Amino acid sequence: MTSYLQARYHRQQVPRWWWLRRRTYTLFMLRELSSVFVAWFVVYLLLLVRAVADGPAAYQRFLDWSASPWVVVLNVVALAFVAYHAVTFINLTPQAMIVRLRGRRLPPRAVTASIYLVWALVSAFLAWLVVG
Amino acid sequence: MPEQITLRVARYRPEQEDSPTFADYEVPLRDDWAVLDALNYIKDELDGTLSYRWSCRMGICGSCGMTVNGEPKLACATFLSSYAPGPVRVEPLANFPVIRDLVIEMTDFMEKLRRVRPWLIRDEEQPVEEGEYLQTPAQLDEYRQFSMCINCMLCYAACPVYGLDGDFLGPAAIALAQRYNLDSRDDGAARRLTVLSQPDGVWDCTFVGECSRACPKGVDPAGAIQQAKVPSALAAAKSLLLPWGGR
Numbered sequence: 459m460t461s462y463l464q465a466r467y468h469r470q471q472v473p474r475w476w477w478l479r480r481r482t483y484t485l486f487m488l489r490e491l492s493s494v495f496v497a498w499f500v501v502y503l504l505l506l507v508r509a510v511a512d513g514p515a516a517y518q519r520f521l522d523w524s525a526s527p528w529v530v531v532l533n534v535v536a537l538a539f540v541a542y543h544a545v546t547f548i549n550l551t552p553q554a555m556i557v558r559l560r561g562r563r564l565p566p567r568a569v570t571a572s573i574y575l576v577w578a579l580v581s582a583f584l585a586w587l588v589v590g
Numbered sequence: 591m592p593e594q595i596t597l598r599v600a601r602y603r604p605e606q607e608d609s610p611t612f613a614d615y616e617v618p619l620r621d622d623w624a625v626l627d628a629l630n631y632i633k634d635e636l637d638g639t640l641s642y643r644w645s646c647r648m649g650i651c652g653s654c655g656m657t658v659n660g661e662p663k664l665a666c667a668t669f670l671s672s673y674a675p676g677p678v679r680v681e682p683l684a685n686f687p688v689i690r691d692l693v694i695e696m697t698d699f700m701e702k703l704r705r706v707r708p709w710l711i712r713d714e715e716q717p718v719e720e721g722e723y724l725q726t727p728a729q730l731d732e733y734r735q736f737s738m739c740i741n742c743m744l745c746y747a748a749c750p751v752y753g754l755d756g757d758f759l760g761p762a763a764i765a766l767a768q769r770y771n772l773d774s775r776d777d778g779a780a781r782r783l784t785v786l787s788q789p790d791g792v793w794d795c796t797f798v799g800e801c802s803r804a805c806p807k808g809v810d811p812a813g814a815i816q817q818a819k820v821p822s823a824l825a826a827a828k829s830l831l832l833p834w835g836g837r
Binding site for chain 1: 602750796799
């Protein structure tokens, strides 16, 4: 039940554009939005797998479709967002996860650095697979 | 005459207005004055009707949380000179109902705090003759930073999730739950887990991280919440895989 006093409280509302009011809020919202592009890359990868499974003609069609300007633009934007997603995810990891090595807590920088190192190694391996 | 600075203070007097208005006050700009000193000057010299909470003046009681130029701050730890030449906008803490001027209603927070049982829970109390519950420095370090919380609620004012969904348990309450969960003397983690795993518990948090930036005591509530998600997820997975399993 609302008392007479409570009825006179001023209820503060969160403005609709609250996330534009502070840089950190905006960066957070962009991080949230980046998930959509992560999902797009999953769909794109599945389309690629299906095209490969359907034979050379389907694969060629997929390549032609991928070269169309709007898909290229979409993928460039998606790449930027996915990179942002990955970087923010890695940077937040030591806050979310305490990593212990032989009973000792690893310093946050070591956690971040090791993930970047693994990322670089995997990327180098994939680049070698494609180019080498 | 000393240099002056304008304090633009939110006023809400429910008996005379329906929504808050702003009033400007000219106060001396002194290097050693915090926003709280300026408010005390207004109250003593200019307008005795201004209402706000304060107590210790040294950043430990957590009473004087307010919004200064849009940021949640402790008025006693925020210096006027940082905002020169002004004006300095002083408003009540965001996301809470306003009772009057800069005074917010905090019952919701107090109730949430109580829900996480922020005290040591023991399965068995050790007899007094056996002495204290001993703890190593390493065990202390596990929870120490979370124990620095002064319940000032700046993290709730900074949290957009709490602003949009008032049922969210919130940063400080979860950080304090984690403070006791990580304490080697405590046996209450399972009981707190039922509160933390509720839909309005840890899973409401989307890791905006603003709570940790706002905290005047260097506590990392955002980290505490993410860390509390791990046992919550493990318990959920366990109950899914072993629905008839013992606890």
